[in-house]
Amino acid sequence: MTGNHKNTSITRRRALAVSGGTVAAGGLAVAGFQSAFADTTDTSTDADATASASSTSSECMTLMSSVTEGPYYLDGALVRKDITEGKAGVPLTLRLTVVDATDGCTPVKGAAVEIWHCDAWGYYSGYTTANPGGSAPAESEEGDSANDNTYLRGYQIANANGVVKFETIFPGWYTPRTCHIHVKVHTGGEKEDGTYEGGKVNYTGQLFFADDIAEEIFTLAPYSKHTGSYTTLANDMVYDGGGASSGLLTLKAVHKKDPSKGYKGSLTLGVDPDAENTGAGSGGGGTPPSGAPTGTPPSDSASPSASASS
Numbered sequence: 001m002t003g004n005h006k007n008t009s010i011t012r013r014r015a016l017a018v019s020g021g022t023v024a025a026g027g028l029a030v031a032g033f034q035s036a037f038a039d040t041t042d043t044s045t046d047a048d049a050t051a052s053a054s055s056t057s058s059e060c061m062t063l064m065s066s067v068t069e070g071p072y073y074l075d076g077a078l079v080r081k082d083i084t085e086g087k088a089g090v091p092l093t094l095r096l097t098v099v100d101a102t103d104g105c106t107p108v109k110g111a112a113v114e115i116w117h118c119d120a121w122g123y124y125s126g127y128t129t130a131n132p133g134g135s136a137p138a139e140s141e142e143g144d145s146a147n148d149n150t151y152l153r154g155y156q157i158a159n160a161n162g163v164v165k166f167e168t169i170f171p172g173w174y175t176p177r178t179c180h181i182h183v184k185v186h187t188g189g190e191k192e193d194g195t196y197e198g199g200k201v202n203y204t205g206q207l208f209f210a211d212d213i214a215e216e217i218f219t220l221a222p223y224s225k226h227t228g229s230y231t232t233l234a235n236d237m238v239y240d241g242g243g244a245s246s247g248l249l250t251l252k253a254v255h256k257k258d259p260s261k262g263y264k265g266s267l268t269l270g271v272d273p274d275a276e277n278t279g280a281g282s283g284g285g286g287t288p289p290s291g292a293p294t295g296t297p298p299s300d301s302a303s304p305s306a307s308a309s310s
Contacts, residue, residue: 061268063270069182082168083154085150090261100270100271111158111271112187114154114186203275207247
């Protein structure tokens, strides 16, 4: 259903690196955010990332499967770690590591990772009147202070180990899709006016969640106010069953007995920094069920309201 994104002019050195094989990649809102987002292990985890990225070419992972960017993409997302803007939901700390899968899985320092996803009831910023399917309150009924053009969208710039981290919430769902997060990897550009400008897109993909975890989350408030038929991974139009190389996250509960306290999600993104991706990959991604965008892509004037940060 999906195909690997490759550069047809690959060198012999890079071809040898790619042929190596595949490595195993690996309450709510305010109440649970502090514990879920507490990060006291940066030194050890970054050291682990360095060790992993320094592995031999015989252990190098394959290129990620590129898929469509879907119908809800907006240009001009802000560079910031926390993309929640007060949106309610189960906290999710997302750690992504970008490596060059064509060159021994070396970290891609300076890569810009962009993510965007729907809120707990299935609404995307910029499309807050689009019906998510099933039965859900209107997005305006949530009563939060989020900017309707920017919430749950953002960039982070990879450190020397190729690592980025985001603070967000567990996404909800909308018909006909399973629970997911959209992701792009950019290189060659730079941070400017609170966003990321220039360069090229190397990879467009989606991040996925195990069905049992997603379904448990959706029994909790505020997710439980959105009722209807949830699409499982096996029935999703985009996920192809390829596990980590197709975007399946590794998830760890902050508190095993209390899922409302949040999750930590991680994944290694194996990309080709020399390749360029248009965002028009396989897996249609669906179209907005109904409604039209209620806003325009974030502009320079919108940046201060959403407190951009690196």
